[in-house]
Amino acid sequence: MRSSWRALLLLAAGLLAAGGAAADNMKLLHSERSLYREVLVYQTGDVRCICFTRFCRIGRQTCQDVKHPDRIVMNYPQMMLGSLFVKPEPKSVLIIGLGGGTIPRALHELVPQARIDVVEIDPAVVKVARSYFDLGDNSDMNVIEADGRVQVKRALREQKSYDLIMLDAFDHEYIPEHLLTQEFLKEVKALLAPGGVLAANTFSSSRLYDHESTTYASVFPEFFNLKKENRVIIAANGPLPDAAQLQANSKRFEGAFGAFGMSTGNLLPLFSTKQDWERGARILTDQYSPANLLNLGKN
């Protein structure tokens, strides 16, 4: 009895110490409760991040170097922006999922002529992006507060089309399952102008990887599959460019990417069209979409 009490005390002390240690170098700047979750802003040294879990235990959503806000700290936004090598001059862009606004901000600089629509489901995220990640009130950037799929359907009804669509709506803990189905991808494809490009940030591992792949392949027969710690799929409403064309397009962005701390040379080798998944995996549809269950047990 006594020893179990002692163990409990030790555990409590340990938890406190761990919490304290984490809090030491990680400062909570802001927390914002929303309809969906708690949106937390933490800063460690010069790096400021949005997290959806205390002390960012289940991944960081977006990070920014406060001293160099233009430097792109994380890998996946760089891979997403690599879609410009496939579509170098988009005139209209739809971004599903705002986060800290890294991608829309960078796109605004890289392709200033483009009209950018951003869909974000959570008003609290929009608020935090504006006040802590200097998204500001950019008039060329139209932020719509809505569910991604609802907005895609609405845009189709209004007969809009986009040259570039970026899907960045998944987080490490939950995948909106209605954004990972064959029907949704067909709607996105219908919303793409001829030759338009879709870039999707996913991170699936385990069984979901195969299902996600066959689902994309059922709508886009061929796509670039960029993999680092995240997975970015870049697909087109039309044929994909060959290696020479990719390289030529990337040249146009060499200088501009450098200003963001990115290197086109590091990105180019990631453009693979190798189909490294189980071809027989069941396609995800509106009728069959257990993406989160399939993603359980990932490492």
Add this chain to the structure above:
Amino acid sequence: MQLTLSYLIAGWSGFFVMAVELLGGRLLAPTFGSSIYVWGAIITVFMLALSIGYLAGGRLSMNAPSVRKLGLILIVAALTVLPLLLFAVPLLDAVANAIPDPRFGSLVGATVLFFIPTVFSGMISPYAVRLIVPDRSSSGRHAGQLYFVSTFGSAAGTLLTSFYLVLIAEVNTILIALMTISGLIGAVACLTRGESNAQ
């Protein structure tokens, strides 16, 4: 036999309602998203429909109650799910067209799809109470047992659907399986020799 069937129907109906409710969330998501207000709309419609079903079922039990009629209610509840299979997508698209706000869109969509079947499901429990209660002094105990079976069925339907069934089969396949089981149980009840009522 009549007693066993009454409990079985109440338990299965509890399972059925919650399975349909969870699958309803899947059906609405492509059109309205899966935000908390979409779930709020679905749960509201189910609760309202159940509440009205309770009233109707209690009223109906005044008139020559029998386990055959209980079986018939179960079958009708299953049949009224049929439009979900056939028209859910065009119906929801039409609603979304007419009502752009996804909160009220999902409320109307859920009402159109789920209200009627859930009213019939709600009729089951009070009707079954009438069939199993032998006398006034034990009526509370029997009602308690029936609530237990029915709500336990709901818990099972919720867990099995959200943990396993959606991983195994398509929404419509699961719905067809649910309807088939309702039909079988209902048919057995309809075929039992009618000691036409309890006391």
